[in-house]
Amino acid sequence: MDAVLESLPDVFRAFGYTVLLFLVSGVFSLIGGTLLVAMRVGPVSVLNKAAATYVTLVRNTPLLAVFFFFSFAAPKIGINFKWVDVHIGTFDFTSFFSTAVVALTLYTSTFVCEALRSGVNAVPLGQAEAARAIGLPFSGVMRAVVLPQAFRASVPPVASALIALLKNTSVAAVFGVIEAASQMKIMTNNNADERWGIFIAFALGYVLLVEVVSLAAGTLERRWRIA
Amino acid sequence: MAAHVLFDAPGPKTVARHRTYSVVAVLVLLVLLGLAVKRLYDEGQFAYELWEPFVTPNIMQAIGEAWLDTLSMAALAVLGALVFGVVFGVAKLSEHTPVRWASWVVVEFFRAVPVIMLMTFSFYAVFNSMSIERGAYWSVVLSLTVYNGAVLAEVFRAGINALPRGQAEAAYAIGMRKTQVMNLILLPQAVKIMIPAIISQMVVALKDTSLILIVFGVGLTKILKSLPLSFNNIVPTTLVIAGLYVLTNLVLTAIANYAQKKFVGEKEMLQVSMVGQTDQNQSAATF
Amino acid sequence: MRFTRTKAIVATAALALSLAACGDAGGDGETVDVDVADDASFDAGTRMAELADQGTINVGVKFDQPGLGFNETGADMPTGFDVDIAKILVASLGIDPNDTSKVKYIETISDNREPFLEEGKVDLVLASYSITDERRAVVGQTGPYMLTGQQLLVPEDSDAESPEDLQGKEVCSVTGSTSLDNAKAQGMKPVGFDTYSQCVDKVLDGTVEAMTTDGTILAGYAAQNEGELKVVGDPFSEERIGVGYSKDFPEMCQWINDTLEEANEAGTWAEAFEANLGASGVETPDFPELDSCES
Numbered sequence: 001m002d003a004v005l006e007s008l009p010d011v012f013r014a015f016g017y018t019v020l021l022f023l024v025s026g027v028f029s030l031i032g033g034t035l036l037v038a039m040r041v042g043p044v045s046v047l048n049k050a051a052a053t054y055v056t057l058v059r060n061t062p063l064l065a066v067f068f069f070f071s072f073a074a075p076k077i078g079i080n081f082k083w084v085d086v087h088i089g090t091f092d093f094t095s096f097f098s099t100a101v102v103a104l105t106l107y108t109s110t111f112v113c114e115a116l117r118s119g120v121n122a123v124p125l126g127q128a129e130a131a132r133a134i135g136l137p138f139s140g141v142m143r144a145v146v147l148p149q150a151f152r153a154s155v156p157p158v159a160s161a162l163i164a165l166l167k168n169t170s171v172a173a174v175f176g177v178i179e180a181a182s183q184m185k186i187m188t189n190n191n192a193d194e195r196w197g198i199f200i201a202f203a204l205g206y207v208l209l210v211e212v213v214s215l216a217a218g219t220l221e222r223r224w225r226i227a
Numbered sequence: 228m229a230a231h232v233l234f235d236a237p238g239p240k241t242v243a244r245h246r247t248y249s250v251v252a253v254l255v256l257l258v259l260l261g262l263a264v265k266r267l268y269d270e271g272q273f274a275y276e277l278w279e280p281f282v283t284p285n286i287m288q289a290i291g292e293a294w295l296d297t298l299s300m301a302a303l304a305v306l307g308a309l310v311f312g313v314v315f316g317v318a319k320l321s322e323h324t325p326v327r328w329a330s331w332v333v334v335e336f337f338r339a340v341p342v343i344m345l346m347t348f349s350f351y352a353v354f355n356s357m358s359i360e361r362g363a364y365w366s367v368v369l370s371l372t373v374y375n376g377a378v379l380a381e382v383f384r385a386g387i388n389a390l391p392r393g394q395a396e397a398a399y400a401i402g403m404r405k406t407q408v409m410n411l412i413l414l415p416q417a418v419k420i421m422i423p424a425i426i427s428q429m430v431v432a433l434k435d436t437s438l439i440l441i442v443f444g445v446g447l448t449k450i451l452k453s454l455p456l457s458f459n460n461i462v463p464t465t466l467v468i469a470g471l472y473v474l475t476n477l478v479l480t481a482i483a484n485y486a487q488k489k490f491v492g493e494k495e496m497l498q499v500s501m502v503g504q505t506d507q508n509q510s511a512a513t514f
Numbered sequence: 515m516r517f518t519r520t521k522a523i524v525a526t527a528a529l530a531l532s533l534a535a536c537g538d539a540g541g542d543g544e545t546v547d548v549d550v551a552d553d554a555s556f557d558a559g560t561r562m563a564e565l566a567d568q569g570t571i572n573v574g575v576k577f578d579q580p581g582l583g584f585n586e587t588g589a590d591m592p593t594g595f596d597v598d599i600a601k602i603l604v605a606s607l608g609i610d611p612n613d614t615s616k617v618k619y620i621e622t623i624s625d626n627r628e629p630f631l632e633e634g635k636v637d638l639v640l641a642s643y644s645i646t647d648e649r650r651a652v653v654g655q656t657g658p659y660m661l662t663g664q665q666l667l668v669p670e671d672s673d674a675e676s677p678e679d680l681q682g683k684e685v686c687s688v689t690g691s692t693s694l695d696n697a698k699a700q701g702m703k704p705v706g707f708d709t710y711s712q713c714v715d716k717v718l719d720g721t722v723e724a725m726t727t728d729g730t731i732l733a734g735y736a737a738q739n740e741g742e743l744k745v746v747g748d749p750f751s752e753e754r755i756g757v758g759y760s761k762d763f764p765e766m767c768q769w770i771n772d773t774l775e776e777a778n779e780a781g782t783w784a785e786a787f788e789a790n791l792g793a794s795g796v797e798t799p800d801f802p803e804l805d806s807c808e809s
Contacts, residue, residue: 043237043245046252060430060476062437065469068451072712073462075719077270082721094684095721096705170341174441176686176705176716181344185441185689186706188351189624199348203340210339285588356629359621440708443623450587453578456711457586 003191004201013090014183015205020091021169021179022209025104026162032105033112033161040113041120043138055110063171067103071175096176104168111161119154120146152224159217163210180205267462277460281467290450294471297446300364301433304371308432309425311376316383317409330380337377343438345370350442363445371432378431382424386417422490426483430476437472447471548598548605548782561763565637566607573600574622574636574758578709581734581790582642585621592619596640596755598786599659599774603638603757606773624691628652631760638770639758642728644692645805649758656767657756659774659783661802662728663749664693667717667735669742674724676747677702686713686725693727696751702726710735718742728753730791754802767807774804 004011039051058066074080081098123146131145173182184202188195237245267273280286318330337345349369354362390413398408437448444452451468455461556563565571575597576583585592591614600619601611609616622630622641630636631653645655666685668674674683677700687693689706697704705722707713713725714735725732732745757774759766777783778801787798 044248044252046249046256050252050256056477057473060434060473060480061469062434062472064437064440064448065451065465065472069465069469072455072715073465075715075721076462077266077272079266080719080721082719092684092703096684167339167341170343171438173343174708176707178706181341181347181441182689182706184344185347188347192351195348195352199344199352202344203336206341206344207336207339280587283588289588355626356633356635358635359623359626362626452708453585454587456578456580456584456709461715 002197003187003194004198007187010183011180011201011205014178014180015209016091017097017172017177017179018166018169019209021097021100021104021172021177022162022166025101025108025169026165028101028105029108029112029161029165030158032109033116033158036109036113037116037120040117051113055113058107058110059114061107063103063107063168064174066107067100067171067175070099070103096172100169100172100175100177104165104172107168108161108165111164112158115157115161116150116154118157119150119152122153123149152221155217155221155224159214159221162217163213166209166213167206270462272462277458277463280454280458280460281463286454290447290471293447293450294475296364297433297436297448298475300367300436300446301371301429303368304375304432304436305425305429307368307372308375308379308428311372312379312383313414315376315380316387317414319380319384320387334377334380337373338381340374342370342374342435343441345374346439347441350439359443360445363439363443366442367436367439367445371435374435375428375432379421379425379428382421382428383417386421386424387413389420390416419490423483423487426479426486430479430483433476433479434472548601548611550605550610551608556769557765560765560769561637562607562766562769566609569609570616570618571604571607571609571638572618572620572636573604574620574627574630574639574641575600576623576641577621579642579731580711581731583640585619590614593790595660595786595790596642598790599757599777599783600638600640602777602782602786603640603770603773606769606776627758631758634760634762637759638766641758642755643758645754645756652761654759654761654764654767655756656759656770656805656807657774658754658802658804659757660730660755660787661799662730662753662755664696664726664751664753665729665732665745665749666724666726666747667714667732667743667745668724669717669720670744672723672744672746674746677750680723683723684721686716686722687727688713691727692751692753697726700750714739714743728755734791756805764807771804771807 036051036055039047040055042048070079081095081102084093084095084098086093127145127149128141131141136144169179170181172179173185178186180202184198187198191198271277281290315330315334318326319334321327321330346366349366350362353369354366356362357365394412394416395408398412403411436446437451439445440448440452444450447468451464454464458464556566575592576594577585577592579594579596581594583592583594583596591597591612597619604611604617611617620630620636622636622639627639627641627643628649631639639653643649643655645658649655666674666677666680674680677697681701683702684705685697685702686705686707687697688710689708694704694706702724705716707716710725710727710731713722716722717725718739729745729749736743736745757770759770774783777786783801784798792798
């Protein structure tokens with residue numbers, strides 16, 4: 001544990017990157033997932049099929065392969081993020097951070113999409129039928145009746161997808177972002193005799209973050225629950 | 228709720244509008260796809276020499292062996308996870324509070340810690356004295372065993388709780404003991420409804436085997452890492468390896484769906500509560 | 515890069531046609547020819563005599579370091595400068611270094627070299643193994659057979675000439691290497707990747723300003739990308755690359771030194787350097803002065 005205490009600023013900075021990756025990719029994933037689910041349940045069958053194909057393909061690809069593609073393969077065909085160069089305090093948001101955000105977002109969106117779809121499926125049939133009976137068009141059915149209920153019903157599965165995202169930010173360790181998992185690797189390599197302590201310290205950091213996210217989700221679920 | 232319930236059978240005007248949408252959508256998609264292909268073509272990514280390794284016998288053989296390694300890591304991990312899952316799933320239902328709490332802590336811990344950290348740690352701390360390829364192999368198996376085992380423990384607990392309560396009550400009524408009720412009545416039924424969930428977990432395990440790249444490439448990840456070093460063909464390699472993973476996973480998913488129909492019928496797959504959600508209150512209820 | 519690729523493809527094609535299935539397909543597709551000593555004789559009871567008698571040996575090398583120790587996908591033997599030096603040592607024991615049934619090339623990475631030597635899993639380590647006092651406390655190290663220092667590899671049009679010009683800039687190197695720690699100490703922002711080639715790509719596409727590691731490795735990449743990349747700056751660290759052996763067999767030190775010295779005199783050392791690291795424009799350095807075995 002001494003090693004962890006000695007380099008506490010590094011440890012906090014590393015977890016800072018973890019949280020930032022989570023927050024930024026989380027927001028984008030929610031947007032991406034909503035777009036995908038709109039295509040998925042909408043009336044245009046081409047979009048429906050395209051979204052379904054995308055979701056199936058990406059869900060079955062290892063996240064590491066998605067990262068690998070954007071980190072090494074994409075620059076070869078002219079897709080890169082080196083134009084991103086923002087520095088806030090001690091945090092650097094450069095191409096490595098943005099590559100991680102892109103990979104995490106494209107991957108997590110598909111899981112958010114499926115979570116939201118399960119929420120849409122959870123809305124009782126009668127709701128949509130009743131909405132149509134009073135003459136609402138598709139957009140009205142969705143906006144006024146189905147989606148509000150679907151969002152409520154999908155809080156737990158979306159929270160699961162976001163918790164998975166939180167843990168998946170660790171993959172960025174392999175691609176140049178010094179977040180928690182990377183920092184742990186650096187520290188265990190430099191302090192081989194303290195491997196157990198370092199591992200447990202970092203693991204507990206993650207447990208804490210996961211608990212915070214799931215507590216937040218639980219609170220939301222309770223607040224949005226209809227009596 | 229099927230999608231068509233959300234809107235009326237469209238009238239002629241709407242049909243026309245949807246047709247326009249479809250045409251536009253198809254065009255946009257085709258343009259995107261075309262741009263992607265053009266990009267690849269312009270950058271010379273379709274050059275035969277970049278793809279040649281994938282039809283070269285000794286490299287194909289190496290890829291095949293790597294694929295088998297990946298598959299066997301995932302399979303071993305899922306088998307290990309089954310054992311881990313049964314033990315801790317049942318322990319979570321124990322009527323002894325300390326046992327319940329201890330297993331709860333173990334399960335929550337391994338569900339919350341990223342697999343990549345488990346792998347890094349076990350590679351250096353547990354398997355350091357093995358040859359690195361073996362060490363990496365076994366740290367994948369161990370890490371995925373405890374992670375997926377923790378997830379399966381939840382699946383088991385949920386599976387047992389999903390059984391009609393009358394099953395256990397009837398078993399007690401005819402004078403069975405606690406272990407008999409569990410082993411003869413509850414577990415066999417729970418396992419049956421859990422088979423599809425277990426196979427889907429194999430998809431998760433298969434994808435996660437790639438994370439070992441953080442310390443060392445083994446299985447398909449090894450190819451991903453080393454093949455571009457010799458042929459400077461990182462784009463084709465990434466596409467081929469990702470494609471192999473996707474194909475394997477699609478086959479596994481098809482098997483899971485088949486198993487779902489055969490063993491469970493058309494019911495929904497078993498849902499598991501998320502990490503960190505305590506439902507201790509249900510735990511001891513069965514007994 | 516293009517140069518390597520063509521060569522590698524030619525080599526692989528050759529393999530496919532099973533013309534030269536000896537596994538020389540990595541790097542430049544070249545390797546030194548070493549003569550297997552047929553009159554190898556060592557004092558009875560030494561480790562060298564034991565190895566020569568049993569006719570087999572395990573050598574720890576790198577598998578992912580083109581030019582030093584690299585095992586191509588599908589090939590059965592690694593290639594590189596480290597590997598060639600290993601072959602010279604193995605051959606002096608009267609063992610055919612190209613016969614994989616007798617010589618096992620075992621992949622080692624930074625973290626397992628000492629345990630492997632201590633546990634006898636490998637008899638020799640030649641894996642870009644810097645000689646340090648910490649390491650000498652647990653294993654035997656001698657040589658060095660190569661001297662190198664940490665430098666910078668930057669794009670041709672870059673103005674950076676030393677670490678001072680790259681303060682606070684992102685600089686790439688391999689995760690877990692001392693190069694990264696040194697870069698941090700020099701005030702640069704280290705970015706860690708898995709292999710040097712990945713870093714080279716990152717410099718080429720402009721994602722990072724520079725990469726840093728041993729000059730010999732950088733020189734190879736600069737030569738492969740002539741006109742695009744250049745090596746700059748004075749070395750800001752000194753690495754002495756040596757041979758690792760087990761502390762249980764101190765007699766191996768003198769044998770290693772003698773064999774290296776002979777290889778220098780016979781010219782095979784320089785040949786090995788040229789074949790693996792001497793890509794156009796890199797001068798073959800002088801053979802380094804060896805450490806004495808008495809201490």
